[in-house]
Amino acid sequence: MSIHTTIAPLDRAAMERAKARQDQLTKPAGSLGRLEELSIKLAGITGRLDPRLKDRVVFTLAADHGVAAEGVSAYPPEVTPQMVLNFLRGGAAINVLAKAAGARVVIADLGVDADLPDRPDLRALKVRRGTASITRGPAMTLNEAQTAVEHGRRLVAGEVGRGLDVVLTGDMGIGNTTSAAAVICALTGLDPAEVVGRGTGVDDAGLERKRDAVRRALEVNASSIAKGPLETLAAVGGLEIAGLVGVILEGASRRLPVVIDGFISGAAALVSAHIAVLKELELDPLLDLSLRLGEGTGAVLSLFLLDAAVAVLNQMATFDQAGVSQREGLIIESTTE
Amino acid sequence: MSIHTTIAPLDRAAMERAKARQDQLTKPAGSLGRLEELSIKLAGITGRLDPRLKDRVVFTLAADHGVAAEGVSAYPPEVTPQMVLNFLRGGAAINVLAKAAGARVVIADLGVDADLPDRPDLRALKVRRGTASITRGPAMTLNEAQTAVEHGRRLVAGEVGRGLDVVLTGDMGIGNTTSAAAVICALTGLDPAEVVGRGTGVDDAGLERKRDAVRRALEVNASSIAKGPLETLAAVGGLEIAGLVGVILEGASRRLPVVIDGFISGAAALVSAHIAVLKELELDPLLDLSLRLGEGTGAVLSLFLLDAAVAVLNQMATFDQAGVSQREGLIIESTTE
Numbered sequence: 137m138s139i140h141t142t143i144a145p146l147d148r149a150a151m152e153r154a155k156a157r158q159d160q161l162t163k164p165a166g167s168l169g170r171l172e173e174l175s176i177k178l179a180g181i182t183g184r185l186d187p188r189l190k191d192r193v194v195f196t197l198a199a200d201h202g203v204a205a206e207g208v209s210a211y212p213p214e215v216t217p218q219m220v221l222n223f224l225r226g227g228a229a230i231n232v233l234a235k236a237a238g239a240r241v242v243i244a245d246l247g248v249d250a251d252l253p254d255r256p257d258l259r260a261l262k263v264r265r266g267t268a269s270i271t272r273g274p275a276m277t278l279n280e281a282q283t284a285v286e287h288g289r290r291l292v293a294g295e296v297g298r299g300l301d302v303v304l305t306g307d308m309g310i311g312n313t314t315s316a317a318a319v320i321c322a323l324t325g326l327d328p329a330e331v332v333g334r335g336t337g338v339d340d341a342g343l344e345r346k347r348d349a350v351r352r353a354l355e356v357n358a359s360s361i362a363k364g365p366l367e368t369l370a371a372v373g374g375l376e377i378a379g380l381v382g383v384i385l386e387g388a389s390r391r392l393p394v395v396i397d398g399f400i401s402g403a404a405a406l407v408s409a410h411i412a413v414l415k416e417l418e419l420d421p422l423l424d425l426s427l428r429l430g431e432g433t434g435a436v437l438s439l440f441l442l443d444a445a446v447a448v449l450n451q452m453a454t455f456d457q458a459g460v461s462q463r464e465g466l467i468i469e470s471t472t473e
Numbered sequence: 474m475s476i477h478t479t480i481a482p483l484d485r486a487a488m489e490r491a492k493a494r495q496d497q498l499t500k501p502a503g504s505l506g507r508l509e510e511l512s513i514k515l516a517g518i519t520g521r522l523d524p525r526l527k528d529r530v531v532f533t534l535a536a537d538h539g540v541a542a543e544g545v546s547a548y549p550p551e552v553t554p555q556m557v558l559n560f561l562r563g564g565a566a567i568n569v570l571a572k573a574a575g576a577r578v579v580i581a582d583l584g585v586d587a588d589l590p591d592r593p594d595l596r597a598l599k600v601r602r603g604t605a606s607i608t609r610g611p612a613m614t615l616n617e618a619q620t621a622v623e624h625g626r627r628l629v630a631g632e633v634g635r636g637l638d639v640v641l642t643g644d645m646g647i648g649n650t651t652s653a654a655a656v657i658c659a660l661t662g663l664d665p666a667e668v669v670g671r672g673t674g675v676d677d678a679g680l681e682r683k684r685d686a687v688r689r690a691l692e693v694n695a696s697s698i699a700k701g702p703l704e705t706l707a708a709v710g711g712l713e714i715a716g717l718v719g720v721i722l723e724g725a726s727r728r729l730p731v732v733i734d735g736f737i738s739g740a741a742a743l744v745s746a747h748i749a750v751l752k753e754l755e756l757d758p759l760l761d762l763s764l765r766l767g768e769g770t771g772a773v774l775s776l777f778l779l780d781a782a783v784a785v786l787n788q789m790a791t792f793d794q795a796g797v798s799q800r801e802g803l804i805i806e807s808t809t810e
Contacts, residue, residue, distance in 0.1 A: 161566070162556065162559050162564060162565055162566075163565070163566050163766050164547065164548070164673040164674045164765070164766070165674070166674070166765075167673065167674070167764070167765045167766040168566060168762075168764055168766055168770065169762045169763030169764045169765065170762040170763050170764075171762060171764070171774075210501065211501070211798065211799075212798055214798055215797060215798050218795065218796060218797040218798060219499065219797060221795070221796070222499050222790055222795040222797055225790065225795065227499060227789060227790025227794065227795050228499055228500070228789065228790065228795075229498075229499075229500050229505060229785060229789055231788075231789075232784050232785055232788040232789050233781055233784065233785065235784070235788075236777075236780055236781050236784045237777075237781075336501040336504065337501045337502070337503065337504070422762075423760075424761060425505075425506045425507040425508060425759075425778075426506030426507050427504065427505055427506045427507075427508070428501070428503075428504045428506065429500050429501070429504040429505055433505065437508075437777070437778070437781060440573075440574075440774070440777035441762075441774070443573055444570055444573050444574075444774060447569050447570065447572070447573045448566060448569055448570065451568075451569040451572075452564060452565065452566055452568075452569050453559055453562065453564025453565065457564065458555065458558070458559040458562065458564050458565075459555060459558070460552060460555040460556060460559055461548065461549055461551055461552050461555060462548075
């Protein structure tokens with residue numbers, strides 16, 4: 137089974153124009169480091185040196201995980217629906233940080249194991265009430281995974297009419313760092329000991345249970361994992377992870393910058409890259425703040441860097457405009473060029 | 474010789490209140506990582522959980538360096554006055570990034586080796602036209618260093634009436650990474666090979682000249698360096714570095730958060746800490762974007778994190794308010810607590 141997708145290639149000509157302009161701005165070439173790289177990447181994604189970044193939407197997708205019953209999280213599963221209600225009331229970290237960054241928050245229920253209120257600001261896209269435990273078999277069927285991916289795609293498509301320039305990914309789901317770790321191990325071949333972390337903050341015994349759960353999940357689902365990325369997603373992933381795969385694929389196919397939030401979204405990005413047959417993600421984290429919350433908080437915090445990168449590229453004076461002397465003698469390689 | 478200064482101690486009670494509140498907000502304790510630490514630090518500095526951060530001013534101080542004649546920079550010394558004019562026209566990176574961050578830019582001439590225009594948006598505080606080369610003797614006299622420090626203090630004091638909630642440091646001066654490296658080596662005992670970098674981007678030969686210049690500066694000024702931090706500043710520092718010492722000391726004495734930009738400002742912060750007899754700076758960089766421009770660009774880029782930290786602390790719901798379950802069983806230590 138596969139998902140039809142077309143990822144737009146980077147616009148190399150726009151990237152060259154952006155690089156040439158960066159080198160003419162009144163600063164040593166490369167001296168704004170990753171801010172320069174970011175402006176060039178944004179030009180490649182959007183095809184523009186001055187991409188519009190005004191309408192930014194964080195898609196925070198929620199679902200429950202059968203594996204949560206096995207003591208892999210410091211929090212009980214009922215926290216998933218409680219946090220969805222907190223999102224809807226505006227009291228969570230993602231609400232506060234999105235507001236500070238001028239981003240809209242779209243909350244969607246892809247598979248929360250509870251009856252949630254029927255209200256327009258909660259997208260009701262429940263595929264099923266939580267996954268089965270990945271330690272005993274597949275988390276969901278292939279059809280369920282594909283449905284969740286399609287829901288994610290339609291969420292993005294639906295926001296375009298309201299204005300959508302930047303897609304940000306977010307997640308909520310007690311137990312979802314276990315599923316995400318299983319997906320990452322399955323697709324990369326990395327050992328659970330390298331990939332599994334403390335998530336929301338389990339103790340040593342919980343960490344060992346979590347690693348063991350991932351190992352068992354990889355064993356019991358080995359034949360599904362061997363079949364491909366969508367099969368892997370269905371076998372050891374989660375419903376919000378599948379939804380985020382759709383969010384990422386739809387954003388990328390529309391030439392929108394997609395900002396990946398962290399571990400859960402990273403697992404979804406890895407599945408997307410495998411579906412799109414990209415060799416590698418070529419991503420480096422923009423921020424390293426020891427965040428481990430999810431929800432989209434890291435993605436939203438990085439928005440200021442996107443704004444800054446585009447502002448530098450478009451608003452700074454060139455050496456010619458400013459009458460500033462360039463380097464003496466031959467142009468030499470600088471440390472970051 | 475010493476500079477009279479009182480650095481306000483951190484308000485430990487406010488920090489404890491901020492920490493207690495962070496632990497009650499609807500997220501795993503510590504899961505917003507350094508954003509939480511930052512909100513607690515801001516509470517300690519200002520004595521408030523909701524410090525005002527609205528009026529933020531980057532003090533970009535410019536001066537020339539005699540050592541620039543010795544081939545330590547990829548750019549000729551006339552770039553210093555040219556860039557000051559670029560700052561005044563609003564075309565430099567610091568103008569663009571400060572605008573994006575909602576910060577005012579204060580440009581001051583502490584010692585540019587050129588006649589600059591007489592205009593109200595350029596603070597004319599020239600102590601002398603550039604320093605003497607630190608490789609042959611002291612950069613400036615003790616009186617000149619102290620005058621530059623006082624100018625920096627008065628710059629900050631003068632902005633208070635216009636609104637000043639956050640102080641950001643910035644610099645411009647061809648050759649100033651050489652002086653800053655000499656100051657850092659002199660105060661820390663580190664070897665020039667560890668401290669001296671490529672600055673604006675010198676080639677390998679330039680890097681070797683730069684390291685050699687710092688070594689000679691430390692030798693020829695050894696007796697001054699032995700006397701204390703202000704003597705070290707006068708012997709191997711620069712006029713904008715001395716001005717920034719004043720900016721930092723005045724900001725700290727007024728309980729204002731001071732955001733240190735990078736290498737040059739870091740040298741000034743180190744001198745300030747020695748003057749204030751602080752054992753160590755206890756600073757970790759907020760951003761690691763491979764920036765090497767200076768001007769205050771790194772400081773300004775970090776402002777969004779200050780805003781975000783204070784927003785989280787004040788605007789998020791607590792577990793009680795949101796009806797979200799806390800951890801199961803005993804509270805256990807998480808990875809970052």
